[in-house]
Amino acid sequence: GQNIDQPTEMTATEGAIVQINCTYQTSGFNGLFWYQQHAGEAPTFLSYNVLDGLEEKGRFSSFLSRSKGYSYLLLKELQMKDSASYLCAVVDSNYQLIWGAGTKLIIKP
Amino acid sequence: DGGITQSPKYLFRKEGQNVTLSCEQNLNHDAMYWYRQDPGQGLRLIYYSQIVNDFQKGDIAEGYSVSREKKESFPLTVTSAQKNPTAFYLCASSSLEVGQLNTEAFFGQGTRLTVV
Numbered sequence: 452g453q454n455i456d457q458p459t460e461m462t463a464t465e466g467a468i469v470q471i472n473c474t475y476q477t478s479g480f481n482g483l484f485w486y487q488q489h490a491g492e493a494p495t496f497l498s499y500n501v502l503d504g505l506e507e508k509g510r511f512s513s514f515l516s517r518s519k520g521y522s523y524l525l526l527k528e529l530q531m532k533d534s535a536s537y538l539c540a541v542v543d544s545n546y547q548l549i550w551g552a553g554t555k556l557i558i559k560p
Numbered sequence: 561d562g563g564i565t566q567s568p569k570y571l572f573r574k575e576g577q578n579v580t581l582s583c584e585q586n587l588n589h590d591a592m593y594w595y596r597q598d599p600g601q602g603l604r605l606i607y608y609s610q611i612v613n614d615f616q617k618g619d620i621a622e623g624y625s626v627s628r629e630k631k632e633s634f635p636l637t638v639t640s641a642q643k644n645p646t647a648f649y650l651c652a653s654s655s656l657e658v659g660q661l662n663t664e665a666f667f668g669q670g671t672r673l674t675v676v
Binding site: 459481482484491493494495496499501538540542546549550551 | 595600601608650658659660665666667670672
């Protein structure tokens with residue numbers, strides 16, 4: 452079967468750095484997305500990785516290791532508005548998105 | 561402004577009734593998707609369409625139906641056959657198949673359906 456695993460919830464302090472991990476086992480791989488979702492709202496695109504390595508975009512970075520079936524999202528200089536759920540999704544061999552359950556990130560002052 | 565619009569934001573339905581959720585996009589996207597989101601679970605694909613007048617079942621299509629008569633519109637009907645319809649429903653669209661040429665999916669704001 453296809454499986455995406457991410458921690459259910461994480462807590463971090465404003466101004467700090469947090470790393471959210473995602474491991475996957477899918478039938479084929481055509482890229483990995485990270486989305487941010489505030490409660491009751493639409494997911495919004497953060498990053499896309501298809502090759503191994505680190506992609507940096509402002510305070511957010513995303514890393515991929517295809518051989519390990521592993522990705523992480525790194526958030527720096529945390530702000531209160533970063534409190535949200537972070538969704539990991541893998542594109543499988545049929546170009547369908549397989550979604551993790553999401554990681555709820557709580558930021559404390 | 562280009563975007564994808566879902567309506568209504570909140571919807572209440574009595575048991576045994578069919579209800580239709582609207583999804584409209586003006587992004588000129590070919591592909592459209594319907595997902596269901598439940599607490600503690602990942603998004604699950606209900607139906608998707610890659611071209612007008614054609615659509616395919618996703619992982620949890622039972623109790624749902626769709627149509628794609630226009631490129632801009634992809635309504636979802638939750639029928640009385642759906643045993644547990646209370647959930648958050650998300651519509652999405654993409655220009656190509658997601659993942660091709662870095663194509664991402666764009667989401668509507670969602671409809672929260674509650675059966676009373």
